[in-house]
Structures are given as C-alpha cells and as structure tokens.
Amino acid sequence: MAEPLPVTRFNPWPTTIFTILSALAVLFLLPTLGVLLSSIKTTREISMGELWSLPASLFLGNFAEVLGNPAVHRYFLNTLLVTLPATAVSITLGALAGYVFAKLPFRGSNALFLGIVAGMFFPPQVILVPLFRLFNGLGLIDTLWPVIIVHSALGLPICVLMMRNFFATVPNALREAAIMEGANEWQVLTRVVLPLSLPALAVLATLQFTWIWNDFLWPLIFTQSDNKRTIMIGIVNLKGQYSVAWGVQGALSLVASLPTLLVFLFFQRFFIKGMTMGAVKG
C-alpha cells in the first residue's frame, strides 16, 4: 500500500475505487439488463442471437401480450389477495405481541419471545407436511386461505422482533402518563405507542410485502388449479405457453417484479434498515 502522500499530490484512490465499483456495478446490472432488453425485442431478434445487443427499435408487443393475458390478471389479483391481508395481519399481530413483550413483560416472557423469534431461522420444509395435512383436512387446499394464514403466521417472528425492539425505545413514562390520564392498554397502544412507531411499521410493511409477493413455496404446495395460482407460480406455468417466446417471458418477469421494484425504489431506506435491523438483532 502507498505511503502517506503529501496533500498537494494527486490522490489516485478515489478514482481507482470509483472505476472498480463501476465495473462491478455493470457486472451486477448485466443480468437484469438482459431481461430488460429481451422484453423489448421480438422473438425473431432473440433467436437470431441478438438478445444482448442494444435494440434497433422499441418493440412493445411482448408487454401487450403479457398485459392482455387474462391469466396474468388472475395471478396478479391472487397475489394481491394474499400479500395485502397477510402483510396487514402479521404486522398487526406482531404489534400486539411486541407491545406485551416490550411494555408488559412477565415471568418467562423473554423465553417466549426468543422462541417466537427463533421461528425465523427454521427451513419452512420442517412444517410442510403437517400443514398440508391440516389444510387438507379443513378442505382449504386449492384456495388462497392457507397461503394467507401461513404467511401471517410465519411473518410473526420478524414482526414481533422488530415491533418489540422499537416499542422498547418508547419511554415507559409515556405509557404510565397515558394510564394516569385514564387510558387502557389498548388506548396506550393505538393512541400513543403506535403513532410513535410509524418508521418501524414502514420497515415491516416493505419487508413483508416483498417477501410474500415473491414467495414461491407456499402457493406451490397449497394451490393446484391455474386460477388459484399467484404470479410467481404463474411465471413458471406460462413458461410452457411461451416456451420460445423469450421476449414475452422477459416482459412477464418485469411486470411480476414491478410492485416489489416500486416498493424498493420508494422505500429503499426502510428496506435496507429492515434487513439490517432484522439481521443484526436476530
């Protein structure tokens, strides 16, 4: 490494680092770029080996095909029907439990809390078979219900963890002051603690939305008929229909990722915070 340089001399490090990072960034972007390029090219162009070159003209036929496909509409609707309620339920219940762990601790509550958080670490395959049997017995296989329920339950570890940790930063005196004013715990939670926890709620909403939207395993296990599938399964299903229509597949991937990409773009700050918070504390 270089000796400490006099201030007046040219420092090569920032430029070098910038160059290295730029090269790596291009390498990292290439795969995504490929999908983008494929989506605006005709099948003929691609099969002639022109996938990775810049397109001569913007071809929107792939997107028209995807957006006009009623199956895609159905997949999208199903994914929303799963993602929105499961996100809402896991965060709501996570807040309830997190409140107790943070503000109303009891003998053994810490062990209980750790037990729930540990759920984050186990491969979901561990509970696959019993859940399949349970929902089969309830006659709920091939409906969206099991997917919603399981995502709500499996979202609890991260939600409980983050809500408890955030609530712990809200001073106890605020709760006590509200109680002196005549509030019950529900009012303390909804009128004092939750309004102060909007950052944590935003973090969780972005995380949960992304994870549930992107999930593949649970809808694969619990749904069978095409009109109950979510978008990620749908992509795989449509592979057959568009087997050589690479451009359509690319457009489909983009459309399917659009909600999470938008969430990422607008809530990037929360997203990264959530990932590191969940990771570091877990």
Added chain:
Amino acid sequence: MEQHNRFWRIALLGLPLGLFGLFVVWPLFSSFYYSFTDWNGFDTNYSFVGFDNFAKIATDRLFLQAAINTTIWMAAAIILPTTLGLMLALLLDSRVAGARVFKSIFYLPICLSAVIVGQIWTWIYQPDWGLLNTIISQITGEKFKYAWLAKPDTALWSVIVAWSWQQTGLAMVIYLAGLTAIPGDLLEVCEIEGASPWQRFRRVVLPLLAPSTVVVVALSVINSLKGFDILYIMTGGGPFNSSDTLAMHMYNESFKKYLMGYGSAISVVLFLIALAIIGLYFRQLRKVDRIYG
C-alpha cells in the same frame, strides 16, 4: 394494576400466540409424529413404522448426495457473498462519488423473487444465445456451446453463482452498517500510531466487524439451508440429482413421490441441523456480545 396487566397480556397475546402455535409450533411437533409413519398424503389410514424412515435415510443414496450438495452450497454461500459483500462495503465506505447509486445497484437483486433470479440466470446459462456462452465465444473467437445447467459437473455451481449474485447485497448492507458503527476516533488513533492501511484493516477494522460477520455467516447458513425456490426453477435438483439439496429432496419425496412419512423424517433431520446451527449462532453472539456489548 397487576390484575389489569394480566388481562391485557392475555387479550393482546391471544391471537398472535394462537396463530403461531397452531400453524408453526404444532406442525413442527407433528412433523416428528409423521416421521414415524408411512403416511402417503391422501389415505386416512397409515401405520407406524418406528424408525424405518430414519433407517432409510441412512441408506438413501440420494439423501447422501443432497446432504453433500447442501454442505457445498452452504460453504460456498458463506464464502462468496460474504467476501464479496465485505469488499463492496469497504469500497463504498470510502465516501466514493455516487455511493448511493452503487449501493442500490448491488442491493437491487435482493428484492427480486428467487423465481425471477432463477429465470434470469437460466438465460445467462442458455447454451445457444446465453450471455455466458456469448462472451466466451467473443473472447475465444469460435462458437462456444455448453449447457451449464444440464451437465452434472456444473449445475450446482451455476446455481450457487446465481444465488451469490442475489445474496451479496445483503452481506454488503450488514457490513456497511457495521462499518459506520466503528467510531471515527479509533481510526484516527491508527493514523497517529502510523498503521498502514492494511494493518488498519487487518488489526482494527476486521476485528471490529466481528459482530457483522457473525450475522452475515449465520444468515448465509440459514438461508442456504432453506435453499429451494431457485433450485426448483433452475435445475429442479437435476440433472441426475447433481444439484439436489436437503430442502429440495424433502419436497420431492413428500410431494412428488407422496412419501410424506419419509419426507417428514427428512424434515426432522433438517430441523435438527437448523437447531444445532442456531445454538452455535447464539453462542457466538454471546461471545461477541461480551466484547462489543
């Protein structure tokens, strides 16, 4: 007061604990139960077979293959994204121009579904017009054709590269958070003491990043144990089970061959492995906590 607290604890914990107990904890224990049966997924009757399923695991060639692959996968998942993520974090931490944009670019793959990632990389490895073969052809000057995902030698590693591409961003942000937590005056001390940049990194920065490393490694291990979606999309465990992992194997046995009893036994093994790793993780965490609070 305590009476009210008791009421509210029950009222607030009831739903979350009920949901978690019914759909996570109870199935976990049922898995143990089913692992001693020969249930096929449909019949209401099944019989107890004792430890037969576990005995079968011991002799199952495919299980052994999957276990080996999972180990390779884990080791690679620890080494590749961790080192690359650390490198990126160090480069980004030097207040380089456009750091925010770079960070977003490296982080972007994390918010993509494993299905999409699998799809993208399937194209990169596509034998006829895939990016990888195209580049190799450009460099060597002759038409290069190799089916990366269809050859037992390269299938697993090809998926591992795709996986690392997605996971690197996570390691990077965790290391970045760790780097910003290092007090500036410690680095100033290094300057005053005359440490070289390498000495500073090796003797001060890296040890202080230990908590981040524990987290990154633990996440890599845990996530690789879960590794399923991307394999399902890219290789389905093939060819000839060369890229099978335990999670994949469990799925195939349970939902392809409908040997749910046997699948449960595999999942019990998975659970025990995860439990051992979590135990190890918490021990490391406690060790790290003693130094770093």
Added chain:
Amino acid sequence: MAQLQLANLRKSFGQVQVIKGLDLAISDGEFVVFVGPSGCGKSTTLRMIAGLEDATSGTILLDGGDLTRARPADRSIAMVFQSYALFPHMTVADNIGFGLQLKGTDRATITARVAEVAGTLHLAPLLARYPRELSGGQRQRVAIGRAIIRNPKVFLFDEPLSNLDAALRVQMRLEIARLHQRLRATMVYVTHDQVEAMTLANRIVVFNDGRIEQVGTPMDLYERPANRFVAGFIGAPSMNFLPVRTNGSLIDWPGIAPLALPAGKAQVVELGIRPEHLVAVEEADADIAGDIEIIERLGAETYAYVRVAGQPADLTLRLPGETGHRPGSRIGLKLDWSRAHWFDADGRVL
C-alpha cells in the same frame, strides 16, 4: 379536602422487600417532599400512591376511602413525571386535553378547559406547538397543565427538576412553589436533592432503605435530626461527625483536653456539628486545632476543610466570604456546644 393516609404499606419485588412498612398521614393542602438516596423507596412509594405499582400489603386511604386497589385514573390523583412524559406526536393542546378526550368529553368543552388552563400557566401562545418545539421550562408547564386540568385531589411530582440545568431548576422550583400557593392542593414531591426538599416542603419525609427515618418540617429536620442518617443527609455541606471516646464522666479525644460529659450523653460514640457551628478562634482558646487543607470560595461565604490530627475525615467549617485564612495555615476551632448532636452506637440522637 384531600387527606392522604398510608398505613403499613409494603412492597416486594420477588423475594426482595423494598418498602418495609410505611405509616404516614398527609393533611389537606400540605406540600410533602419525599427525600432520600437513590434506591431508598421514595419513588416506589409515590408510584404506589399513583397506582402504577401495586402495594404488596397495607392500605392507601384518600379522605377515608380505600384506593389501594383502584385504577390509577380513578384515584383523582395526577402525576408529573421526571421526563414530563409529554406525548411527542400531540400538540400542547392535545397533550393537556388528552385525559378529557379519553373520557369522551365533547370537543367544545375540552377546548374551553384547555384554554383556561393554558391561560393560568402562560401557555396560550404555545397551544399549537409540539413538545419538541418547547424549552425545558415550557415542557414542565405543559406537564403541570395536563395534571391540573383534571382537578385532582392530589398532585404527585417525580423528580421533575432533575433534567433541568441549574439556573432553570431554581426558576422552576419557584414556579412549583407558586403553583402550590395558588391551588392550595395536596402535593407529594419526590427528590433526591435535599435543597429542593428544604425549599419546597411544608414537611419532609426522609427515606432510607425502604423505611421512613424521620418526618418533620424542614427546620425540624435541620435542627433536630432524629438520627445520624437524617443529620448527615439534610444540610449542605453536610454535618461534621467526630468519633468520641468516653472515659467516666469525661470526653476523651485525641489532641484535645478532656471535657466534662453533659448529663444523659453517656452512650455517645459520635458527635455531630454543622459547619456553621464551628467558630474560628485563636488556637489557645480552641477546642480543636488543625491545618487548613483547602479553601472553597463561594462569594458570600467560604468553606474551609480542616485536617485535624486523629480525626478520620476533614472538618468542614463555614467562614465569611472575605477571609484571611489560607490553605496550609493553622486554625483553632471552637464548638458551639448547644448546637452539637450526640449519637449513640446505633446512630440515634441522645
């Protein structure tokens, strides 16, 4: 009317008893200060009165009615917290009116009541602000406003001045004193600062280790402490303590001519004397003599720390602001025997 009575009040956390049986009667309109070192149980007692902490046994009576098990909000008791506990996401008006909102009082009434309270506390121009936008003193007034809007029978203060800087603390102390004069309400005030206790209280309750050491007016405690703990805790700088040996009817101590032991003080092991009751005299007339170690000048007065041979600790002595004594010089001290406190082996005053 608001008479507060604690009878045999006890509190345990698990196996540990932190309040070991308190009996105390607080009369209507009285300003009572709980004072003691940290961990002495004064805050826990206050929180039991508030209802934030359950009493393990014993009773709390307000005007004869038992509220030991009543909900905090049903006790007609208001509390001002150490950090003020203002809700950061509510305006001053909402903070003050929060209790009324919870009760479902109609909007117009709340607005009128809030305006009325804000007027008396000079908060009217600040009603639309958020707590973050207020100074420390203004925050305290909002916290007080939130307390008085409910017309409580008893006000509780939990170390409300400990977060303020020294200048503001004096100002806020005066404001609380004024509030008490105006409202004539029963107030219980917790602090670890004995100056606050002395200046604010009608009566001081000195806590130590979960028990009440002594109850009395500030001057009572200052002039007639019941034991060594109270003697040492009240007054700044603290009282000087001199170990004493008795020899028959004589006091026998190192470096000093034997003195006759007054009647009834035969059990004495320690003598207490406040800094202002030591008088600097010529060494020939002195009871004790020593070397001045350090001189602390406060302007109006000066404290000298005097090293006396055979004494375990330096003696503190109060001198006028303008004094000719210098560190290192010899000084003779005469005790004002009528103001001396005599302690036995258990720390009790004889």
